[in-house]
Amino acid sequence: MPDLAGIFRAEAGRCTATLIRVLGDIDLAEDAVAEAFAIAAEQWPIRGVPPNPGGWITTTARNRAIDRLRRESTRTDRHVAALRLEADDMRPDRKPELDDLDGFVDVVADDQLRLMFLCCHPALAADAQVALTLRLLGGLDTPEIARAFLVPEPTLAQRIVRAKRKLRDNHAPYRVPHAAELPDRLHAVLAAISLIYTEGHTATTGDSLTRVDLSREAIRLARVLTELMPDEPEAVGLLALTLLTEARRPARTATDGSMVRLADQDRTRWDRALIAEGHALVRACLRRDQPGPFQIQAAIAAVHADAATAAATDWSQIVALYDQLCAMRPNAVTALNRAVAIGEMRGAAAGLTALDSLDATLLEGYQPYHAARADLLARAGRRDAAAAYDRAIELTANPTERRFLERQREAAAGPAEPGAADSPFRAGSPPTPGHPPPRRR
Amino acid sequence: MPQYLLSVWHDEPYDDVDLSAPETRRQMARTDDVNAEMQRAGAWVFVAGLRPASSATVVRAAGDDVSMTDGPYAETKEQMAGLWIIEAPDLDAALEWAAKASTACGRPIEVRPTHA
Numbered sequence: 001m002p003d004l005a006g007i008f009r010a011e012a013g014r015c016t017a018t019l020i021r022v023l024g025d026i027d028l029a030e031d032a033v034a035e036a037f038a039i040a041a042e043q044w045p046i047r048g049v050p051p052n053p054g055g056w057i058t059t060t061a062r063n064r065a066i067d068r069l070r071r072e073s074t075r076t077d078r079h080v081a082a083l084r085l086e087a088d089d090m091r092p093d094r095k096p097e098l099d100d101l102d103g104f105v106d107v108v109a110d111d112q113l114r115l116m117f118l119c120c121h122p123a124l125a126a127d128a129q130v131a132l133t134l135r136l137l138g139g140l141d142t143p144e145i146a147r148a149f150l151v152p153e154p155t156l157a158q159r160i161v162r163a164k165r166k167l168r169d170n171h172a173p174y175r176v177p178h179a180a181e182l183p184d185r186l187h188a189v190l191a192a193i194s195l196i197y198t199e200g201h202t203a204t205t206g207d208s209l210t211r212v213d214l215s216r217e218a219i220r221l222a223r224v225l226t227e228l229m230p231d232e233p234e235a236v237g238l239l240a241l242t243l244l245t246e247a248r249r250p251a252r253t254a255t256d257g258s259m260v261r262l263a264d265q266d267r268t269r270w271d272r273a274l275i276a277e278g279h280a281l282v283r284a285c286l287r288r289d290q291p292g293p294f295q296i297q298a299a300i301a302a303v304h305a306d307a308a309t310a311a312a313t314d315w316s317q318i319v320a321l322y323d324q325l326c327a328m329r330p331n332a333v334t335a336l337n338r339a340v341a342i343g344e345m346r347g348a349a350a351g352l353t354a355l356d357s358l359d360a361t362l363l364e365g366y367q368p369y370h371a372a373r374a375d376l377l378a379r380a381g382r383r384d385a386a387a388a389y390d391r392a393i394e395l396t397a398n399p400t401e402r403r404f405l406e407r408q409r410e411a412a413a414g415p416a417e418p419g420a421a422d423s424p425f426r427a428g429s430p431p432t433p434g435h436p437p438p439r440r441r
Numbered sequence: 442m443p444q445y446l447l448s449v450w451h452d453e454p455y456d457d458v459d460l461s462a463p464e465t466r467r468q469m470a471r472t473d474d475v476n477a478e479m480q481r482a483g484a485w486v487f488v489a490g491l492r493p494a495s496s497a498t499v500v501r502a503a504g505d506d507v508s509m510t511d512g513p514y515a516e517t518k519e520q521m522a523g524l525w526i527i528e529a530p531d532l533d534a535a536l537e538w539a540a541k542a543s544t545a546c547g548r549p550i551e552v553r554p555t556h557a
Contacts, residue, residue, distance in 0.1 A: 121532075123532060123536070123552075167532075169554050170532040170535075170552075170554045171443040171530075171531045171532055171554065172531065172532045172533070173530075173531035173532065173533050177533075181533075
């Protein structure tokens with residue numbers, strides 16, 4: 001029995017990307033690809049999987065789409081009117097004729113890249129970019145995406161419909177951005193992938209700490225992006241960061257499902273293969289020497305991965321990397337992580353000093369700020385730690401994380417034990433890609 | 442070729458803006474430059490700066506009845522202060538013109554496609 005679901009997941013994005021170029025319309029392309037997969041589901045179990053399943057799907061989808069357009073030729077005008085996404089290699093104002101479609105079916109590597117930039121077009125809001133990316137490039141269906149983000153299905157469906165309509169109504173081009181605009185446009189793609197990863201890494205709510213599918217999908221997308229744009233160091237940096245973060249997943253939750261902090265993790269359970277791959281990518285970035293935010297965050301994750309025990313962590317290196325990151329992209333969340341690292345390097349008092357220098361109004365609604373502050377206060381033996389834990393717990397939607405913080409608060413409120421300064425809960429949270437900035441509203 | 446409305450927005454009523462203020466004059470000169478550039482590129486269709494919203498009248502026909510009311514249609518603090526109609530091959534080209542226009546006039550610009 002062929003693994004249709006696996007093939008679909010692997011090929012859907014690429015096929016849809018090519019069909020959008022061929023047909024000039026997202027909805028027609030999605031329908032055509034879905035139809036081709038339905039045919040595959042009937043034929044492949046009997047005849048076997050063709051040697052190039054992606055090519056088979058793409059060709060079949062193209063043929064079916066042309067058949068349908070011909071069948072409905074009385075309504076061709078309407079269809080042609082719908083074909084509004086213009087590819088670079090089509091002349092402006094070119095109205096595709098049915099017979100022209102035959103010429104465009106070769107799978108072009110750039111198609112997936114075009115689709116990434118289309119889904120993450122800056123004219124779309126971030127949540128729409130993410131939903132569209134997962135739908136069109138990840139081949140996830142609307143209920144799956146809605147479940148992953150704990151959004152009601154009609155809300156998510158509406159979001160996707162609106163995004164597609166906006167791109168169509170606005171004649172969004174189907175192309176890879178030019179060099180001058182590439183940095184900004186690429187950043188939007190990286191940010192979307194990293195949001196997908198972060199959502200999978202720490203579910204905002206829900207009873208399971210991790211949602212593997214989204215994280216894996218984000219890594220797959222980052223991999224595709226680095227294959228398509230091998231000369232973009234930030235893309236490589238994002239892939240390295242997601243791999244090095246993913247490597248810690250087996251150690252992040254205890255057998256009872258509770259969260260385990262970095263300092264307490266059983267490092268023998270870290271995934272060595274992912275770490276090796278992440279390290280190799282970080283080294284390649286260092287050789288290239290065009291640092292950027294994702295590469296630096298990957299380097300920080302690499303320093304953590306290097307330490308055989310939490311105590312062996314090279315915190316001075318981590319602080320130096322955060323200094324570089326703060327200089328490059330001043331940001332309250334980065335400054336918070338830097339303060340936590342200082343707390344590890346020079347002690348809780350120094351960490352608190354660094355924390356106090358931050359603009360607390362920006363971070364007031366940001367759970368990790370209160371969690372980090374509570375931890376530093378507790379380690380400094382301060383009584384106000386409990387209040388900080390309360391605020392952090394109040395802001396935590398994830399039940400697993402909340403239970404963890406409640407235990408922390410109890411430990412901090414309990415009688416001081418000898419060696420309390422050696423609290424096992426010392427390490428600050430390591431960076432996760434695209435940690436969302438505090439929301440200001 | 443697709444057409445887009447680029448509308449220029451003020452956050453507040455601008456009835457009392459001094460048109461002879463040096464910064465305003467600079468903005469108007471820069472905006473003229475963008476107009477010239479649009480015309481050279483064949484993107485320019487129409488441009489107009491608008492008098493403040495307080496000068497507006499709303500006309501509403503219902504059957505044979507036509508009523509008129511004083512003031513702008515939308516009772517918002519924000520006001521549309523001007524507009525372009527441009528032709529551009531695609532959204533990205535339109536956004537590029539909007540960026541130039543916003544830089545020139547120092548105001549946010551809303552980009553909206555027209556039908557067809």
